Amino acid sequence: MDNQTVINKTKEHIANTYGRYDVAIQRGSGARCTDFDGKEYIDFTSGIGVNSLGFCNETWALAVSRQAQTLNHTSNLYYTEPGALLAERLCKATGMKKAFFSNSGAEANEGAIKAARKYSYDKYGSGRYEIVTLVNSFHGRTLATITATGQDVFHQFFDPFVEGFRYAKANDIDDVLDKVNDQTCAIMIEVIQGEGGILTLEGDFLNALDKLAKERDILLIVDEVQTGIGRTGTLFAYSHFDLMPNIVTAAKGLGGGLPIGAILFDEKTQNVLSPGTHATTYGANPICCAGANAVLDYLTDDKLRTITQNNTMITDYILHLPHVKSVSGLGLMIGIEIDIDNQTVVKKCIEKGLLVLTAKHKIRLLPPLNITAEEIDAGLAILKDVLHSI
Numbered sequence: 509m510d511n512q513t514v515i516n517k518t519k520e521h522i523a524n525t526y527g528r529y530d531v532a533i534q535r536g537s538g539a540r541c542t543d544f545d546g547k548e549y550i551d552f553t554s555g556i557g558v559n560s561l562g563f564c565n566e567t568w569a570l571a572v573s574r575q576a577q578t579l580n581h582t583s584n585l586y587y588t589e590p591g592a593l594l595a596e597r598l599c600k601a602t603g604m605k606k607a608f609f610s611n612s613g614a615e616a617n618e619g620a621i622k623a624a625r626k627y628s629y630d631k632y633g634s635g636r637y638e639i640v641t642l643v644n645s646f647h648g649r650t651l652a653t654i655t656a657t658g659q660d661v662f663h664q665f666f667d668p669f670v671e672g673f674r675y676a677k678a679n680d681i682d683d684v685l686d687k688v689n690d691q692t693c694a695i696m697i698e699v700i701q702g703e704g705g706i707l708t709l710e711g712d713f714l715n716a717l718d719k720l721a722k723e724r725d726i727l728l729i730v731d732e733v734q735t736g737i738g739r740t741g742t743l744f745a746y747s748h749f750d751l752m753p754n755i756v757t758a759a760k761g762l763g764g765g766l767p768i769g770a771i772l773f774d775e776k777t778q779n780v781l782s783p784g785t786h787a788t789t790y791g792a793n794p795i796c797c798a799g800a801n802a803v804l805d806y807l808t809d810d811k812l813r814t815i816t817q818n819n820t821m822i823t824d825y826i827l828h829l830p831h832v833k834s835v836s837g838l839g840l841m842i843g844i845e846i847d848i849d850n851q852t853v854v855k856k857c858i859e860k861g862l863l864v865l866t867a868k869h870k871i872r873l874l875p876p877l878n879i880t881a882e883e884i885d886a887g888l889a890i891l892k893d894v895l896h897s898i
């Protein structure tokens with residue numbers, strides 16, 4: 509097939525829910541991929557922070573294909589090894605007590621919301637079900653998670669929405685105090701708002717949230733779907749701050765390109781979801797868990813340090829480019845504020861062979877966590893060319 513055939517077939521038969529660029533990707537290796545007409549791109553997107561180890565990493569692909577030849581799936585009525593190992597590793601690395609595996613970020617957040625409500629129900633009875641989330645957050649596309657998402661654009665067409673969400677301004681503890689009441693069971697945040705524009709929350713605000721939550725037995729849920737699994741230079745981004753979440757969710761980068769999400773529960777919440785209260789058919793799929801274990805194998809302290817060093821290198825370079833007003837984010841989650849239209853930049857980058865993302869009015873970079881210095885240089889050179897040409 510050629511690019512146009514793939515594009516035409518997609519337009520004809522796949523529901524038109526995505527604003528796509530005219531790029532049909534056929535294959536990839538590391539941070540490079542090739543379209544059906546043979547054009548090469550440097551990939552600063554990793555899907556959307558999914559391909560932690562880039563395209564078709566050899567070790568990852570081997571682990572996945574070995575698992576596919578050993579045990580592809582069985583129901584959660586039985587035990588399997590890859591999920592048990594993955595849960596053990598995530599718990600040991602974080603001090604959390606138990607994991608539940610889902611298939612996506614939204615689904616992990618749904619489970620977290622259910623767990624928060626049930627924790628409160630078990631302890632305080634019905635009625636204490638409200639969850640405070642932040643304005644400009646993003647938590648997913650299911651009915652509960654679009655409601656949790658603190659952006660009005662998501663709150664149309666699909667009503668009635670799920671009851672019990674209130675929105676407080678980020679970095680404004682007084683507004684949080686205003687939204688919290690006797691019916692609040694949880695506060696749910698991203699420590700860096702990803703879709704919202706790579707906005708890192710302030711340390712003082714996060715400390716105050718943590719303190720408030722502990723004082724009132726309100727659960728702190730940290731949505732690490734975009735920030736988790738090494739993306740910011742630590743396994744989870746909350747550890748950059750003085751935070752002890754009760755529930756953490758992950759997805760995107762966890763499987764390295766296979767669909768898997770996780771909910772991690774602390775001491776207090778570990779037994780809230782009891783038999784019969786939560787389930788998903790594909791949960792802890794052995795192939796997805798084998799992919800996730802390969803991602804965790806890669807993320808040694810050394811590799812995490814390199815992610816942080818690459819942030820410094822990339823940020824310093826970008827700050828010297830024309831049209832750049834500021835750079836935000838941590839690790840390989842980078843937001844670039846520019847004084848020109850970001851879609852124009854994205855399209856010019858595509859022309860010149862570089863894939864980048866946007867978040868609100870910014871350019872967003874989520875390169876593979878194992879991107880090489882050479883691949884970074886090649887991508888940045890294109891970005892420089894593009895910004896000089898506009």
Ligand SMILES: *Cc1c(COP(=O)(O)O)cnc(C)c1O
Pocket residue numbers: 611612613614615617646647648649698702703731732733734735759760
């Ligand atoms: C992408 C994202 C989600 C949704 O994940 P899906 O896998 O698309 O359901 C939820 N929360 C955050 C912070 C995200 O970035």
